[in-house]
Amino acid sequence: MKKISSLLLVGALLGAGFFAAGQAVGGQQSDPTAASAWKAGNEDGGGNFLSYCMPCHGDTGKGDGMLSEDLDVKPRNLSSPKFLSSKSDKYLFKVIKDGGASVGLTENMTPFAEQLSDKEIRNIIAYLRKEICKCEFKED
Ligand code: HEC
Incomplete structure (x- = not known):
């Protein structure tokens, strides 16, 4: 039950973000700065890391986002x-696109x-490398 309720919460949260995106794309936004800020994100x-990953992983990626305390398995x-640096970009792409369950x-x-589109996922991976872990993949 606990897990289901936190997943629903995430769904609601991401749904709200999606709604905001739809509005911006539909050109209904009266404030052009808000619309372009969303577009940049x-x-x-x-920007996408903050919208989609921060709720669980935290703004600096430490795994301490606001939803993390409700999760039985904690975010990385x-x-x-x-x-x-032990994870390849290809692996990260799969985890993000297809979810944790797809890799066990x-x-x-x-x-x-x-x-997220494939390009958006690749941009998030680039952001993880450049700003979050400040590391490259190292094959061992
Ligand atoms: C609903 C909460 C939640 C959200 C939202 C979320 N994650 Fe996660 N993430 C987790 C949890 C929990 C784990 C730990 C999985 C495990 O150890 O079984 C994890 C693990 C990971 C891992 C490590 C996989 C591994 O091999 O251990 C990566 C990379 C990752 N997340 C990236 C992201 C990115 C990028 C986003 C945003 C696009 C994101 N996550 C959004 C909860 C979340």
Whole structure:
């Protein structure tokens, strides 16, 4: 039950973001600055990280987002270079697009295939490398 309710909460949260995006794209926004701010967020990995990943992983990726306390399996600390440099971009892409369950992890790490384009996912991975872990993939 606990897990289901937190997933619903995430759904509601992401749904709200989606609604805002729809409004901006539909040109209904009266404030052009707000619309362009959203648009920038939509294209840029950092903006999307804050919209879609921060609720669980936290703004600096440490795994301490506001939803994290309700999750039985805790979000990963993405700011750890040791952790993220052991993961290839191809692997990260799959986890983000198809979700944790697709690689044998918890379904608390939800799939983003519906919310994010392939390009947006690649931009988030670039943001993770440049700003969150400040690390590159190192093959061992
Ligand atoms: C609903 C909460 C939630 C959201 C939202 C979320 N994650 Fe996660 N994420 C998790 C949890 C929980 C784990 C830990 C999975 C495990 O260890 O089984 C995780 C794990 C990960 C991992 C590590 C996978 C591994 O091999 O251990 C990456 C990378 C990741 N998330 C990236 C992201 C990105 C990027 C986003 C935004 C597009 C995101 N997550 C959004 C909960 C979330």
